[in-house]
Amino acid sequence: MHLARFPRLHVAHLPTPLERLDRLSAALGGPEIWIKRDDCTGLSTGGNKTRKLEFLMAEALAQGADMVMTQGATQSNHARQTAAFAAKLGLDCHILLEDRTGSNDPNYNANGNVFLDDLHGATREKRGPGLDMNAEMEAVAETFRAKGRKVYIIVGGGSNPTGALGYVDCAFELLAQANARSLRIDHIVTATGSAGTQAGLVVGLKAMHAGIPLLGFGVRAPKARQEENVYALACATAEKIGAAGCVARADVVADTDYVGEGYGIPRADTLEAIRMFAQLEAILLDPVYSGKAAAGLIDYCRKGRFTAGERVVFIHTGGAAGLFGYTAAFA
Numbered sequence: 651m652h653l654a655r656f657p658r659l660h661v662a663h664l665p666t667p668l669e670r671l672d673r674l675s676a677a678l679g680g681p682e683i684w685i686k687r688d689d690c691t692g693l694s695t696g697g698n699k700t701r702k703l704e705f706l707m708a709e710a711l712a713q714g715a716d717m718v719m720t721q722g723a724t725q726s727n728h729a730r731q732t733a734a735f736a737a738k739l740g741l742d743c744h745i746l747l748e749d750r751t752g753s754n755d756p757n758y759n760a761n762g763n764v765f766l767d768d769l770h771g772a773t774r775e776k777r778g779p780g781l782d783m784n785a786e787m788e789a790v791a792e793t794f795r796a797k798g799r800k801v802y803i804i805v806g807g808g809s810n811p812t813g814a815l816g817y818v819d820c821a822f823e824l825l826a827q828a829n830a831r832s833l834r835i836d837h838i839v840t841a842t843g844s845a846g847t848q849a850g851l852v853v854g855l856k857a858m859h860a861g862i863p864l865l866g867f868g869v870r871a872p873k874a875r876q877e878e879n880v881y882a883l884a885c886a887t888a889e890k891i892g893a894a895g896c897v898a899r900a901d902v903v904a905d906t907d908y909v910g911e912g913y914g915i916p917r918a919d920t921l922e923a924i925r926m927f928a929q930l931e932a933i934l935l936d937p938v939y940s941g942k943a944a945a946g947l948i949d950y951c952r953k954g955r956f957t958a959g960e961r962v963v964f965i966h967t968g969g970a971a972g973l974f975g976y977t978a979a980f981a
């Protein structure tokens with residue numbers, strides 16, 4: 651498949667580094683752990699949404715948009731990267747932020763990603779929990795359209811077949827790096843939320859016949875629902891790139907045992923994982939996504955589910971800006 655058929659704006663710093671984590675691997679005493687640094691995509695502290703936005707924002711420009719809208723949780727990394735990308739393109743950006751945690755901590759509500767949304771000049775409004783946020787966004791978009799604005803709507807997390815192309819490309823990029831160094835990969839793990847990252851990766855890996863199992867550590871939905879969401883998006887993405895049918899349902903595996911109380915609420919093992927990465931490898935994880943995925947990775951190593959002699963690649967999806975919304979959790 652040939653991704654250059656799709657409009658794309660090259661903004662991300664690519665390829666992101668692929669690095670061996672010697673001190674973490676030694677501390678866990680099991681497999682060799684590597685990291686794919688998608689926290690280093692370059693745009694406003696980086697993260698995984700930038701790869702998706704390269705395709706989504708290109709589509710917005712192709713459609714003649716003069717503003718974009720998106721939605722997410724209060725400390726949404728996706729909203730922040732969308733605000734930053736829009737600033738770079740000279741587009742207005744309006745964001746709907748859903749209060750999923752009920753936190754009244756001023757840092758949670760105004761620091762971290764929210765501070766950066768404002769700094770990039772985006773406008774934003776709040777919503778209570780449990781609404782259909784994409785429907786809310788449609789309704790607000792209509793009010794802008796009534797005033798003559800050309801609004802391009804980006805679904806939550808940028809997770810539609812266009813956005814997922816960014817992670818099809820990431821799978822190509824990772825395989826090319828591994829092949830160039832003769833680096834055999836036994837497992838790839840990453841956080842999975844709105845599904846675009848895992849869906850794009852599984853399509854890219856399967857379309858290339860990589861033969862590497864991919865595991866997504868969930869952050870919100872229960873296992874069956876998460877896997878169904880990823881599978882549905884993977885099928886649509888495969889079709890978009892002309893590789894329909896390349897992903898089987900069994901290729902989509904999520905483990906949601908590290909979510910805890912709910913979305914955006916870190917557990918003790920989330921905080922431990924964040925501290926381990928910070929103190930052993932000087933790498934910043936986040937309390938909502940990558941910290942929970944890393945907690946899963948660490949637990950798999952400790953339980954012997956990933957073993958000595960194996961090589962595991964952790965795709966770091968970013969999110970460190972969110973740490974500044976969560977300082978109280980570390981007190």
Ligand SMILES: *Cc1c(COP(=O)(O)O)cnc(C)c1O
Nearest residue numbers: 727843844845847939967968969
């Ligand atoms: C959005 C996000 C994820 C999840 O990616 P999806 O494509 O939504 O599944 C993981 N990590 C971070 C830091 C994110 O912001």
